[in-house]
Amino acid sequence: MNISIDRLKKDIEELGQIGRDPNGGISRPSFSKADLDAREWLKERIQSAGLIYGQDGAGNIFGRIDAPGKAVMAGSHIDTVINGGMFDGSAGVLAALECLRRIKEEDIKLKKPLELASFTDEEGNLVGDFLGSRAFVGSLDRKTLEEGSTQFGPPLAEILEGTEFSIDSILDAHTQRPEVDTFLELHLEQGPVLETEEKPIGIVDCIAGKNYWLCCFLGSASHAGTTPFELRKDAFLGLSDFALKSTQYVAIHHYGSMVTVGKVAVHPGAFSIVPGRVDFSLDFRSTSKETLEEMERHLLSLARDTASTRGLEFQSKIVDKTDPVRIPAHIINLMKEECGTLEYPSMTLPSGAGHDAQILASIADVGMIFIPCEDGISHSPQEKIKWDDLEKGTNLLLHTLIRLAT
């Protein structure tokens, strides 16, 4: 028994028409017009597959085949980054839809309910990543929703106006949640490893935790022609020094973990002025909680030391934090066994990117299947997969779901 790749391809291509960006790619942030259209489309697909459609107060969408007991779930998200691709998230939701459709068609006897889940705002276009899955497990607080700024400007409450959702309904979502036994997510790798290793399947063994800070070096702006080097308080040089040293530190002491300064704003930002202030993002990740804590201590103290030797001030504010997640051995082994039966080459690998599965790990066992994406490119209109890889990944998902629910 296998999935139909033609039907899955058709679904992905249809959903990929919703939210087409005039600049190329797809822009479908949660609660935008495009997202609301995509939700309607998904609802119709779920119902015509004969699944029980459901939606909670956070706009998470479900499709269920009922049975007694705790649910075995599979899914991902259908929101995208601005100007993203058509596979990130959508592939996981629609692969799960295809699996449940096949199980329904074959009328397989279930010992546990099977449920498709599509989580709201995984991409964090609104107030931090994983809004929907965090609402689902009940780990959101009112302050974040009311005070967090969205990347579009207006606060979340205003973005929700005119929809059927509110901050209260989002905070309440977890009270309607079914008991979950296991959550499985198929996703693009969003990196180059599987393609380089020529493996169509990656079985994720852990998901990296992340610390995300907004930071600033404060110096003083002065004339670029008249201020001698030794009298400058150049905030940009402070950041340059810190960025190099922090990368060296992680590469030497915690190879495999990551640190990135991804967003920089130099002020006042002029040809003839020594930068007096530089704002920057600091993103560091590790698959070990201890390493993540050690990196936090070391990197912040390195930034303070860099500031003090250069006559600068260092300021920092934590924006988001997630813990690393280890995938339970019985899920990894089950997937390896199924790959063996299906004769699919596979490898285990960690996920450096965060996923809804990581959030679900606080209430259920989780597992993840990666498929390669061309040149490791994702969050881009250039995002591409091989249909053959998706077919294999979805067959693995299908057989793992059947093993867990029967």
Ligand SMILES: [Zn+2]
């Ligand atoms: Zn995603």
